[in-house]
Amino acid sequence: MGKGDKKSRKGKITKGTYGNRRPHKSKKAAATTETQKSESK
Numbered sequence: 166m167g168k169g170d171k172k173s174r175k176g177k178i179t180k181g182t183y184g185n186r187r188p189h190k191s192k193k194a195a196a197t198t199e200t201q202k203s204e205s206k
Contacts, residue, residue: 170176177187 166173166175168175168179171180171182172186174186177184183189
């Protein structure tokens, strides 16, 4: 379970890949926080 392990988070970061262990940040979550900030002003 280290840098060379494809199934671990460290391995995903080293390889530069994504998956269940290292998902991409969702666009929906980022969009909702931006709209909440603009509405609160």
